[in-house]
Amino acid sequence: MSSSSTTTTTTRLLMLKASDGVTFEVEEAVATKLGAINNMVEEEGSEDLICLPNVNGKFLGMVLEWCKKHANNNTNSDKGNDEVNKWWDKEFVMDLDQNTLYHLLMAADYLSGTELVDLLTEKVASMIRGKKVEEIRETFKIKSDFLPGQEEEIRKKNSWAFE
Amino acid sequence: MRMKLDRISDLQENVTDEILSLLPIQDAVRTSLLSSKWRYKWTMLPDLCLIFHLSSFLLKENLISGCSLLERLHVGTPKGLSHLNINAPNLRSFDVSYFYQGLSFEKTSCLAEVTISHFYYRRNTDYRNRAIRKCSNLLEFFVHLPHIRKLNIQNGFLKYLAVGIEHSKLLKVCAHLDNLTVEIHLDNREDCLAALHLLNGATAKGPKTNFWEEDCFNFLFSKLQIVKIVDIGNTKLELNFVEFLLSKSPELEMIVVFPARAPNLKTELELVKKFLRLRRASRSSTNNLVRFKTLEWPTSEV
Numbered sequence: 001m002s003s004s005s006t007t008t009t010t011t012r013l014l015m016l017k018a019s020d021g022v023t024f025e026v027e028e029a030v031a032t033k034l035g036a037i038n039n040m041v042e043e044e045g046s047e048d049l050i051c052l053p054n055v056n057g058k059f060l061g062m063v064l065e066w067c068k069k070h071a072n073n074n075t076n077s078d079k080g081n082d083e084v085n086k087w088w089d090k091e092f093v094m095d096l097d098q099n100t101l102y103h104l105l106m107a108a109d110y111l112s113g114t115e116l117v118d119l120l121t122e123k124v125a126s127m128i129r130g131k132k133v134e135e136i137r138e139t140f141k142i143k144s145d146f147l148p149g150q151e152e153e154i155r156k157k158n159s160w161a162f163e
Numbered sequence: 164m165r166m167k168l169d170r171i172s173d174l175q176e177n178v179t180d181e182i183l184s185l186l187p188i189q190d191a192v193r194t195s196l197l198s199s200k201w202r203y204k205w206t207m208l209p210d211l212c213l214i215f216h217l218s219s220f221l222l223k224e225n226l227i228s229g230c231s232l233l234e235r236l237h238v239g240t241p242k243g244l245s246h247l248n249i250n251a252p253n254l255r256s257f258d259v260s261y262f263y264q265g266l267s268f269e270k271t272s273c274l275a276e277v278t279i280s281h282f283y284y285r286r287n288t289d290y291r292n293r294a295i296r297k298c299s300n301l302l303e304f305f306v307h308l309p310h311i312r313k314l315n316i317q318n319g320f321l322k323y324l325a326v327g328i329e330h331s332k333l334l335k336v337c338a339h340l341d342n343l344t345v346e347i348h349l350d351n352r353e354d355c356l357a358a359l360h361l362l363n364g365a366t367a368k369g370p371k372t373n374f375w376e377e378d379c380f381n382f383l384f385s386k387l388q389i390v391k392i393v394d395i396g397n398t399k400l401e402l403n404f405v406e407f408l409l410s411k412s413p414e415l416e417m418i419v420v421f422p423a424r425a426p427n428l429k430t431e432l433e434l435v436k437k438f439l440r441l442r443r444a445s446r447s448s449t450n451n452l453v454r455f456k457t458l459e460w461p462t463s464e465v
Contacts, residue, residue, distance in 0.1 A: 102170035109178050121178060124171065125185035133196045140171045142197050154196050161192035 014041070015049040016064070022057030024064055033067040035112030054110050059103045066092060066116055093123040098140065133162070172200045179204055208233065266323075268307040275312040275339070282320035299331035300324050301360055313342040314361075321345060325357035334364035341365070341386075349400040362387070387412040391419040395434075402437055 012028040014037070031050075032038040040046055052060060069088055096104070101120065108116040128136055137144065144151065155162050174182075183191045183205050191205040233251045238259040249257065250269040258278035259266070266282075268274065301324040305311070316324070343365045348354045362384055390408060395401050409415065420434075 098170050099168070102174070105174060105178055109175055117178065117181065121181045122185060124182045128182070128194065129186055129190055131190075133193055136194070137197060141169045142172055142201075143169065144197070145199050146196075151196060154202070158192050158195070161189045162196070 013048065016060065017049065017051045018055050018057035018060040019053050020057045022060070024060065026064055026068070027071075030064065030067045030071045033071055033113060033115070034063070035114060037111065039112075052111070055107045056103065059100070059107045062100075062104060063107050063111065063113060063116065067113070070115070089119050093119060096123070172198065176207075180208060184208055268304070271307050272309055274308055275310050277308070277311060277313070278315040279317065279320045280315075281318045282316075282323060299327035299357070299360070301328060301334060301357055302331055305334060305337065305364070308337075310339050311337055312339045314340060314365075315344040317344075317346045321347060321354050321357050322351075324361075325353035328353055328356045328360065331360075334360045337364045347404075349404055355404075384408070384412040385414060388414055388416050389419070390415065390417070391421070393421040395420055 013025055014028055014031050016024045016026060016031065016037075018024070028041060032041055037050060040050055055063070069092075070085060093101075101123065105117065105120045105124070107113075108120060127139055131139070136142070146154075183194065186194075191208070194201045194205055195203070233254050235256045236249070236251070236254060236258075238257075248267045248269060249271055252270050252272065254271050254274050256276040257271075257274060258276075258280070260280045266279070304324055343361060345358055345361060347358045365386075387408075390412075392405070395405075405418065408418070
């Protein structure tokens with residue numbers, strides 16, 4: 001199939017297959033919000049079925065949901081779109097549990113969804129910003145594995161950061 | 164299903180880097196205490212932006228040491244920060260907006276661009292020590308900057324560099340320094356001397372010896388081509404300075420002059436006339452005229 005510039009009228013549909021076999025049918029314009037998919041599609045003679053062995057169906061679904069919203073909102077050239085996107089992004093990340101946040105980040109990074117990675121890393125950063133070490137450990141269930149005394153040593157080295 | 168797993172520690176390195184780069188520096192440094200996996204993560208950031216909010220803390224440690232990948236460092240308004248020792252072998256660009264007192268470089272051999280906008284220097288015992296050692300702050304400053312290409316120092320930093328300058332050896336030629344912006348108070352002898360040392364380091368061809376045995380203004384800026392002077396007035400000091408530049412710079416092609424604030428046309432013309440009368444270094448070959456460009460004060464900077 002040769003590339004044509006008439007994509008506005010005929011929308012190519014892609015099949016994305018997740019690691020657990022779940023498939024998604026999405027418009028090219030939506031899926032290509034993801035850099036990795038965009039690259040594959042741009043290759044000459046690319047197939048419409050794309051297998052993604054590193055992403056589970058549940059999270060691929062969420063990533064695509066995000067892409068769809070952003071692709072739709074971008075086609076209307078309203079000025080309020082940025083606001084809509086922001087509002088929608090806020091909703092999207094608001095109640096994510098740790099597990100989902102982690103898998104979404106892994107998926108977005110793997111699929112080179114730069115904007116989505118930005119959104120999710122900002123979410124994580126907001127959970128760290130201004131918090132005490134103990135609070136961050138608690139939030140992310142991080143276990144300290146330092147030897148006795150080692151922690152004190154690190155604290156001392158950059159004591160200004162721990163005040 | 165167990166949800167109490169530590170997930171964040173297993174994120175890809177590039178993702179963790181991005182998260183850390185979104186944090187204020189204190190928060191990023193604080194993550195070093197989370198667990199051994201996090202111990203050195205923040206030190207791998209290639210781009211650090213230090214914006215200090217706290218006014219109470221003092222930084223005594225080498226904050227920047229160990230950031231082996233750091234390439235650009237911007238320090239915002241480090242209130243209460245009295246000393247900053249930068250030890251980052253990959254650092255290429257450093258700028259600081261407001262700074263008090265001690266700033267030192269160590270193992271910064273890649274550093275090519277340095278901007279220091281505001282610097283508040285108070286003389287202290289440091290001054291005498293340097294004088295005894297016959298080594299100016301200027302010399303010390305350049306020891307760890309062998310690849311400096313662009314230097315911009317404003318508002319006070321020259322005063323700091325000038326400490327010990329009277330008895331100091333001359334700065335060795337900085338082979339790469341080809342873009343120098345410096346704020347000089349022409350009515351201050353040490354300022355002027357330090358500026359001369361700088362200019363000499365930046366524009367002389369080879370090392371000069373016998374600085375004090377010869378006339379102390381025995382410089383030749385044989386590489387100096389373009390000079391831009393901002394906020395120049397009509398005083399004798401200022402004219403002398405321009406005359407001095409003209410007489411010592413055989414390769415000078417252009418002096419661009421931004422007159423001091425709100426000059427009227429008449430004073431501006433006078434200034435141009437005076438400039439035109441100044442002698443310049445004789446150059447056997449081509450034109451003996453320096454092109455002056457008198458420009459209006461850029462309104463946006465007022």
